[in-house]
Amino acid sequence: xxxxxxxxxxxxxxxxxxxxxxxxxxxxxxxxxxxxxxxxxxxxxxxxxxxxxxxxxxxxxxxxxxxxxxxxxxxxxxxxxxxxxxxxxxxxxxxxxxxxxxxxxxxxxxxxxxxxxxxxxxxxxxxxxxxxxxxxxxxxxxxxxxxxxxxxxxxxxxxxxxxxxxxxxxxxxxxxxxxxx
Amino acid sequence: xxxxxxxxxxxxxxxxxxxxxxxxxxxxxxxxxxxxxxxxxxxxxxxxxxxxxxxxxxxxxxxxxxxxxxxxxxxxxxxxxxxxxxxxxxxxxxxxxxxxxxxxxxxxxxxxxxxxxxxxxxxxxxxxxxxxxxxxxxxxxxxxxxxxxxxxxxxxxxxxxxxxxxxxxxxxxxxxxxxxxxxxxxxxxxxxxxxxxxxxx
Numbered sequence: 001x002x003x004x005x006x007x008x009x010x011x012x013x014x015x016x017x018x019x020x021x022x023x024x025x026x027x028x029x030x031x032x033x034x035x036x037x038x039x040x041x042x043x044x045x046x047x048x049x050x051x052x053x054x055x056x057x058x059x060x061x062x063x064x065x066x067x068x069x070x071x072x073x074x075x076x077x078x079x080x081x082x083x084x085x086x087x088x089x090x091x092x093x094x095x096x097x098x099x100x101x102x103x104x105x106x107x108x109x110x111x112x113x114x115x116x117x118x119x120x121x122x123x124x125x126x127x128x129x130x131x132x133x134x135x136x137x138x139x140x141x142x143x144x145x146x147x148x149x150x151x152x153x154x155x156x157x158x159x160x161x162x163x164x165x166x167x168x169x170x171x172x173x174x175x176x177x178x179x180x181x
Numbered sequence: 182x183x184x185x186x187x188x189x190x191x192x193x194x195x196x197x198x199x200x201x202x203x204x205x206x207x208x209x210x211x212x213x214x215x216x217x218x219x220x221x222x223x224x225x226x227x228x229x230x231x232x233x234x235x236x237x238x239x240x241x242x243x244x245x246x247x248x249x250x251x252x253x254x255x256x257x258x259x260x261x262x263x264x265x266x267x268x269x270x271x272x273x274x275x276x277x278x279x280x281x282x283x284x285x286x287x288x289x290x291x292x293x294x295x296x297x298x299x300x301x302x303x304x305x306x307x308x309x310x311x312x313x314x315x316x317x318x319x320x321x322x323x324x325x326x327x328x329x330x331x332x333x334x335x336x337x338x339x340x341x342x343x344x345x346x347x348x349x350x351x352x353x354x355x356x357x358x359x360x361x362x363x364x365x366x367x368x369x370x371x372x373x374x375x376x377x378x379x380x381x382x
Binding site (some may be wrong): 057 | 184185186202205209246247249250253256257260269273277280281282283284285287288289291293296297300316317319320321323324325327328330331332335353356357359360361363364366367370371374375379380
């Protein structure tokens with residue numbers, strides 16, 4: 001149990017640290033931060049429950065006023081901003097990614113990891129994210145979806161990276177995939 | 182590390198955290214009810230006045246904290262410029278600025294310990310479903326300790342990359358070693374915690 005908690009804190013710290021890696025700008029001119037890669041990996045590596053707890057820990061600490069989000073953002077103001085849905089959605093995203101990972105044991109790790117990261121980190125994450133933007137910016141759901149679309153290519157790339165990384169980690173440290181334990 | 186609380190002392194620092202959070206919740210709810218663009222100038226002006234009453238230095242910090250909003254304000258300007266619906270655009274922009282600025286004000290004038298105390302009270306009912314506040318506190322402390330350590334590790338890996346590669350800036354290449362060393366850290370921490378009698382509830 002103690003080890004579970006340590007792994008949860010470790011992945012929360014990884015999510016925070018990945019936010020501070022300078023973001024890469026795609027050809028389309030849209031910057032992508034590595035932070036949601038951390039969320040995807042939390043679910044893929046730790047499994048549904050622990051992954052969601054890691055993401056939730058980051059969300060909680062952001063609310064407490066710690067600058068853990070990409071670019072050193074944080075505080076309660078984030079929860080009044082247009083990206084609030086994406087932030088809260090991290091918890092559901094990590095949970096979903098973990099759930100997919102737990103139920104695709106027959107697939108090779110890279111494929112299951114990519115699928116899990118895609119379904120959790122994009123499909124599940126964008127639903128609250130788009131609802132949040134739609135409410136805060138007072139635009140229809142279709143319009144808010146349009147605002148989010150430019151970020152999808154970067155997130156697809158991150159899903160693949162998550163799958164490949166999960167496979168590499170699995171190879172380097174047997175037993176690291178708590179989602180499949 | 183790293184907290185968003187402002188070092189500049191202000192009168193707001195002395196107000197209890199719970200009171201500030203309650204006032205913030207009420208203010209935000211009220212701002213969302215404002216029906217007209219003209220009235221929306223009021224909360225924006227109030228927020229600006231609150232910041233300015235704490236001095237220019239503090240106000241400038243506050244302005245810096247609003248920077249992440251610029252892309253969204255630009256989007257609103259563009260959108261409502263095209264649809265020629267300036268009044269609504271100004272109202273939404275004002276609402277966004279006012280709610281975020283007020284929330285940032287609470288964060289900037291409340292120490293982390295005070296926020297944690299409020300959180301502990303709010304999370305207390307979770308005890309009934311088996312959550313252990315002591316473990317949550319331990320996890321928060323661990324993240325606070327691990328994040329800078331991990332950034333430092335990332336920096337070292339970046340330097341090592343730079344020493345060997347032609348390209349100046351490392352990218353995704355350092356992510357795998359970063360994760361691997363982090364996993365080793367977890368083993369060491371688990372051993373250390375075990376040696377000290379485990380994590381308290």
